[in-house]
Amino acid sequence: MTGGEVAARPNRGGDGSDDGWELRLERRYSRLLTVLPKPYREARGAEMLGALMDGAPEGRRWPKVGEALSLVGHGLKVRSGVHAESPSKESATSSARALALAGTLLAMFNASLSSVWRLPRWGIYGTDVNWSDLDGHHHSYVEALLFQATGLLWLAGYLALVLGMQKTTRTLGVLLSGVAVFAVSGVYTLFAALPPLITALAMIVAAARGLPKARYPAWWFAMLAPIGAAFLYLNLDSGTWLWPGRVGTVGPLILVAVATAVVTATQARRSPAWPLAFAVVAAMAIGQHLLEWNHYPMAPSVVDPVLVGLFFLEGVLISIAGYAVLRERRTLASDAPST
Amino acid sequence: VNSSSSRTEQTFQILTALVDGPLHGYGIIQEVGRLSEGGTRLRVGTLYGALDRLSTEGLLVLDHEETVSGRLRRYYRLTDAGAQVLTVEAERIAGQASVALARLRNRGAARGVVAGGAI
Numbered sequence: 001m002t003g004g005e006v007a008a009r010p011n012r013g014g015d016g017s018d019d020g021w022e023l024r025l026e027r028r029y030s031r032l033l034t035v036l037p038k039p040y041r042e043a044r045g046a047e048m049l050g051a052l053m054d055g056a057p058e059g060r061r062w063p064k065v066g067e068a069l070s071l072v073g074h075g076l077k078v079r080s081g082v083h084a085e086s087p088s089k090e091s092a093t094s095s096a097r098a099l100a101l102a103g104t105l106l107a108m109f110n111a112s113l114s115s116v117w118r119l120p121r122w123g124i125y126g127t128d129v130n131w132s133d134l135d136g137h138h139h140s141y142v143e144a145l146l147f148q149a150t151g152l153l154w155l156a157g158y159l160a161l162v163l164g165m166q167k168t169t170r171t172l173g174v175l176l177s178g179v180a181v182f183a184v185s186g187v188y189t190l191f192a193a194l195p196p197l198i199t200a201l202a203m204i205v206a207a208a209r210g211l212p213k214a215r216y217p218a219w220w221f222a223m224l225a226p227i228g229a230a231f232l233y234l235n236l237d238s239g240t241w242l243w244p245g246r247v248g249t250v251g252p253l254i255l256v257a258v259a260t261a262v263v264t265a266t267q268a269r270r271s272p273a274w275p276l277a278f279a280v281v282a283a284m285a286i287g288q289h290l291l292e293w294n295h296y297p298m299a300p301s302v303v304d305p306v307l308v309g310l311f312f313l314e315g316v317l318i319s320i321a322g323y324a325v326l327r328e329r330r331t332l333a334s335d336a337p338s339t
Numbered sequence: 340v341n342s343s344s345s346r347t348e349q350t351f352q353i354l355t356a357l358v359d360g361p362l363h364g365y366g367i368i369q370e371v372g373r374l375s376e377g378g379t380r381l382r383v384g385t386l387y388g389a390l391d392r393l394s395t396e397g398l399l400v401l402d403h404e405e406t407v408s409g410r411l412r413r414y415y416r417l418t419d420a421g422a423q424v425l426t427v428e429a430e431r432i433a434g435q436a437s438v439a440l441a442r443l444r445n446r447g448a449a450r451g452v453v454a455g456g457a458i
Binding site: 077 | 365380388
C-alpha cells in the first residue's frame with residue numbers, strides 16, 4: 001500500500017456510521033501526500049499516513065492547515081532534492097571528466113582554426129579565433145610559438161583522458177593551466193584565458209583520484225576527424241573563411257550547439273555530468289566568440305539574430321543541466337528513506 | 340558522523356525522544372511534545388524530513404515495524420553514533436547554559452553592589 005492509496009480496513013466508513021469521518025480524512029490526507037514523488041510515497045506514504053491519522057482528533061474530517069502546509073513544504077523539498085545528500089565526490093569527478101573531454105575538444109577545434117603552418121606569417125593576418133594563442137597580437141614570437149604548441153598539448157590531453165592515463169592527464173592539466181595563466185596580459189586576455197583555464201583545471205580534478213578509460217574510445221577518436229578536417233581545410237584555405245561574415249564559424253557553432261542540446265537531453269535522465277559539461281563548454285564557446293567579435297569594429301550587435309539564437313540554445317542547455325542536477329538530487333532523496 | 344553544532348532544536352528533541360527506546364512517527368511527535376512541555380508541536384512533514392536526514396547520517400535506524408488497525412508504524416531507534424552526537428550536543432548546550440547563568444548571576448551581584456553604593 002502506498003500513501004497515495006487508502007487502506008482498506010473493516011468498519012471504516014462510507015456507510016453512514018459515526019466513524020465515516022476517519023475514511024474521509026484518510027482520503028484527504030492521501031490526496032495531500034501526492035505532493036511527494038511516487039518513489040518516496042511508496043517508501044514512506046503508508047507510514048506518514050498512519051502518523052497523520054494517529055494524530056487526528058476524533059471527528060476531524062479535514063486535514064489541519066499546519067499539517068497540510070508541512071506536507072506541501074516537505075514535498076517541495078523532496079522534489080527539489082533540497083533535503084537530499086550532496087552529490088558524491090564520484091559525481092563531481094565524473095562531471096569534471098566530462099567537462100575536460102568536451103573542453104579539450106573545443107580547445108582543439110579553436111586551435112585548428114589557426115595554422116601552425118602559417119605561423120611565420122602569424123601576426124600579419126593571423127586571427128584571434130586562434131584561442132590557443134588567446135590574444136596573440138600582444139605576445140612575442142616565442143610566446144606565440146608556445147601558444148601554438150598548446151594545440152598539440154590539448155590533443156595530448158584529450159588522448160590521455162580517453163585512454164585513462166591519470167598521471168599524464170594531471171601533468172598536462174597543470175601545464176595547460178600554467179600556459180593559460182601565462183597568457184593573461186590584461187582584461188581581454190583574462191576573459192580569453194578562462195575557457196582554457198577551466199578546461200585544464202577540469203583535467204586536474206578528473207585525474208585527481210583515478211581516471212577510467214573512456215567506454216567507447218573508438219567513438220572519441222572519431223571525434224578528432226572533423227577537427228582534423230577543419231585543420232586541413234583551413235590550412236589549404238587562405239583563412240578568409242574565418243573573417244567577416246563569419247557564417248563559417250557561426251554555422252558550425254549552431255550545429256554543435258543543437259547537437260549538444262540533443263545529446264544532453266538524452267543524457268539528462270542518466271547523470272548530470274554531460275549536461276553540465278556541455279552547458280559550460282557551450283557558454284565558453286559563445287563567450288569566446290563574443291570576445292572575438294568585440295575585438296573588431298565590424299562586430300555584430302548583441303541583438304544579432306544569430307547571437308540571440310546561440311543565447312537561446314545556451315539557455316536550453318542550462319535548463320537541461322539544471323533538470324539533470326535536480327533529477328539526480330531527487331533520486332538521492334527518494335533513496336534516502338530506505339533506512 | 341557529523342556532530343555539527345548547527346543542529347536544529349527539533350532534531351535535538353527527536354534524538355532525545357528516542358533515547359529511552361524505539362518510537363514510531365506519531366510516538367516521536369507525542370514524546371517531543373511531552374519533553375518540551377507542549378512547546379514544540381512537530382508536524383508530520385517536518386518530522387519525516389528530519390527522519391530522512393538523521394537516517395542518512397546514521398544517527399537512527401529502523402528498528403521494526405508493525406501494523407495497528409491497518410496503519411503501518413515504523414519504529415526508529417537511536418544508534419550509538421546518534422547517542423554520541425546527542426551527548427556532544429547536550430554538553431555543548433549545557434556548557435553554554437552554565438556560562439549564561441554564571442554571567443547573569445554576576446550581573447545580578449554587580450547590580451546589587453551598584454544599588455547598595457547608591458543608597
